[in-house]
Amino acid sequence: MKPPVAKTVPHERVQHSDHVEDPYYWLIDKDDKDTTAYLEAENAFTASVTAGQAGLRERIFQEIKGRTKETDLSVPERKGDWWHYSRTEEGKQYGIHCRLAASGPNPPALPEDGSALPGEQILLDANVLAEGHDFFSLGSYDISPDDRLLAYSTDFDGDERFTLRLRDLSTGADLADVIPNVHYSTAWSADNSVLFYTVADDAWRPYRVMRHVIGTPAEQDAVVYEEADEKFWLGVGLTRSERYIEIGLGSKITSEAWLLPADEPLGEFRLVRERETGVEYTVDHWAHPDDAAGDVLFIVHNADGRENFELATAPIGDPGTWTPLIAHDPAVRLVEAEAFATHFVLSYRKDGLTGVAVHPFVDGVPSATGTPIAFDEPIYTVGTGNNPEYHSDRLRLGFASMVTPSSVYDYAIATGELTLLKRTPVLGGFDPEQYEQLRVWATAEDGTRVPVSVVHRKGLAADGTAPCLLYGYGSYEASMDPYFSVARLSLLDRGFVYAIAHIRGGGEMGRIWYEQGKLLHKRNTFTDFVAAGRAVVEQGWSAPDRLIARGGSAGGLLMGAITNLAPDLWSGVLAEVPFVDALNTILDPSLPLTVMEWDEWGNPLESAEVYAYMKSYSPYENLAAVRYPAILARTSVNDTRVGYHEPAKWIARLRTIALNGRSEQILLKTEMESAGHGGKSGRYDAWHEEAFALAWVCTTAGVEADGAAVDATAAETAPVTAEVTGAGA
Template structure:
């Protein structure tokens, strides 16, 4: 067996609050150091050698994923103005093709069973053409002008989330001369289609500026519209669904602010709805009165005055800072969002650990407090609004799924209250949802808190302690890991695995309180909750300590590192993806991407000795011990701007030097050195190969022999990728997009 790499020791002392700590792998932060590259390459070679015996299983799992997937497929078209917009995929091609079709009636066009192109379609953007000659491709902005003539789109070919924006004339199919480098995600068009607003980031990868670009002018002439000086805040820009207002959304982890400007006055000044107040978060959507703009109303979701789970208020557009309660605060219901339409609004919420959607009508120009929930009969599921760009509509597009029901797209008829299933994600082969069971299991945390776990397995799996189990967790930023369907997961379930999601504190599954109890000086609850969930799965017979694997990524990777330290004997393996495992050192360094923004989530260890000590007690890199760890696989990318590659590299190096099994093939690091980002590789086939690598490692760690597999053999059928929502139209007023949920993870 090839010998594992041994990282060199280079003295570096950290001194903080009188605490002197040696960090011998600090030198890993120098991305340009040839020794860093050499070490990462050596680790990759060692990982390749250590997992060589899994190659056949990897290929089999890849073929299973591919064989269950309809490779040539279409998303359900979404109406916007005179066009139906959709995305489609073609067999053998990595990326979606974004299209539109002239609308001839109120109903979406019928989708061909073979997933082929719709007659008369216009291709707006083909990701496969854009990606030619590049190992990585990511589409950032995709924003159509209000008159449907221009498409603003942006591309990233490195994985570092720095995008170049271009503009396509959809009548000619040609790109304009305009080109704007180093943009972020969000965009918004002016009402007359002559101006687009976009965002850029600072050196710490914080979106902090909004610029105005006049179509047909050089980017050097773009006007800086707004700059956010507070390093705790990020921003985004968008256009309201009514297309009447442009919005700059600003937010820190605990405070937010919205600034509005009429879309027909693009050179005007953005004015705040209400000046920010520390600890107060709010979000707005605009409802336009059909005849009198002076009677326009804002729907405001906010947590002012101690409304922990948020309340819904209305505010006159002329006096937007005066909020009148519409739906009062309910400790049992977390209000998430209110989306305004011409004749109704849609409320998204959480209750009893599940998501919910309700439709409220607007009666005589007044939003109604009485709504109609859209109900489903499965015990655990996820539901939310889909793409609904049309302001005047009698339908609501809904996305739904569960751990046994593939992702489904519905139209909800507001007048009749009926649901029409437009499409359910096809799963090829012999998939039968009746052969799988989903359930809710509860764990009891150290402090007596009951922690929910969503579980799925084949019907023939019994709670006798013999099943392998994959337990997934996240637990940060109030991000909820709701029950969802996965084609790739079937390769585990059909090998007898139990799959479970631990809804630990720090997430938002049980409301704002659940989040508050898993952040700052309560962060350890996230880790002890996950350990309690692992023990509950074993106690209830769904697995055993020699067959249970833990998996998490980003902030969930921090969770993985922490639980490996807390209970190394509990796990048969730990898979940590782009893991935030050097948390204390990162949060101590304000020069690193996103650090200052993170202080409201983790605390500021620079200023507070208490926070410093608390983080030092749980940060995985700080707490590697001379014990035998379970098999560990860490995966990362050199171009990741959210979690530096150096974090897992340092962690693995310390495990190698300290853990009793550190020199064995149980401790592995896999780094994408060139073409990947925070989410890994970009093409769908590349992503399937990467997932097959992970699932094969999971099977090996759980000691699941290939002979145990009941998975169907790969078939010569045409597979699939879900492309719902891939063709977004219009700009969404997004204050920070993904970084709001995943900033430095």
């Protein structure tokens, strides 16, 4: 089967006196029958080329399924008179959300078989809601303060535009209130009479907060806040005390908050502190037990040059006056402060790892001295879990590492004792002692040391013979912290090394790590990843003929950039929903999210310098007549965040310019419906998709199904020959 050849249509882009031909621009039109025909032809070609991997895909799918406890439930969380939890049942795609009347301070014991707890009430069964739909996503799930109503929203297309409904939990019936086209966040008033929610504009920017009075038509809902600046988005929610409703606004570099007493839902929101370009802050509220006038706001902010953020307090009556509590530390990135009745919890990052500390109130005054919660693994991720109880003597924590499955702990505030409540079971004889995790370092072009987290089976020799999958992201200050993956075991048990490159543009090493990987420093993100790949090779963890790179969304931009920068370093590149036509997208303010992105990438419409810089790295703009690694790009036509046309254009141009010799190495797989930015929604569907990706990774790295490496010379032709034969070509 021959690879598709996309037609070319003349289209010129002119910006800052720069003339660029873009013959595949036409692919942006999703309604064009030629676009559909091209995407379907690419899908058929990909199916043909990868047909020989079907057996391996099925084996990997069965491995993922076989290691997963399909009937299971989460650790219940106490909220008022109820324990809330969710559970899954074997054979069902989605979760079931439940509650159980509370008795005693400890969560109920979890059944060994993962079955329902006696006496539970099912509040929402997502499997029932998803019936008749190929895609399902739950947006908001918000129970009223009196535990009587549930506000929930659903998306059946994958475009992240939800319909909001209200359910009477005493009867299980939905009310007549139906509100279409809402965004994610919601907040209840204290008297249960009003629900605040957000809506997005045509660019999918949440820009309005609406007030819905229960039992009234949605057409009568009032706009309580509208943000006109297209660089800002907003959300609405409750402070931890549930005394205040908060509207939080943010651009990539600036934030602002407004508060309204939750018992005054028809009142006016009050500004905490007016936005100032470059200043970000978050707010939480502590309620003084004796005197409301003594209430305190916790403010984590970067004003006045506090690059790694500082924790301040402010009186509720004067929220814009901030008094330092925990001073700025260039070695510690403060992330969040959460207020409880008797203490507050500080989340932070230090030395590339996450941390949590508990700080008491002493005589009604918050203490700057806290107790860090310690764990004994060399690399890990820890964070506060869902802690809905404001008055609580325990803190729910989530913990995981590359060898330890996701774990739920309760931390006793008074004694510091950690109690393991649940560790996600991994079936099939999994033994964490058979695996080893470590941190290695790469040296970037400018001498910066870049951390890389590595995991592999014990006994694996660092002699350059192992295949390796190297993952990266590197944008928006998002940290790709060490985590556990059941699916990853299918690689590790086939002799793979798995590595995460903690590159600049992320937040792993503090705010400076982010600043050095954005705007006119974005190239550091890409060269850091290349340096990580070279370090993996130089330290003996793999070799270029078996090293695979993987990334998605902004990490897909990374994948496109590193194939241009170092095409000979990778055996293959897996680019998922990839932002590979970055310059054209950021030049078009009519596309979803573009204007909000200017603080991250720069505004190439206004700045010739930004335009030239983005053009120098945007993958679609920089394809060259070289031999590229094998490439698999995956996308969805319903993706709101990264348009399907970006990878479609990229692959179309690659086919005409790459000197690969074998076009089977360049593949595009598009979900034509029933998927969003995160792929398919059901867990079994998602496992099948991951099995597809991992089978391609194994084949591309020259690994057979049983884990043995394919002979390096035969790997150039044998796997593809088998695939084409299997397709009946």
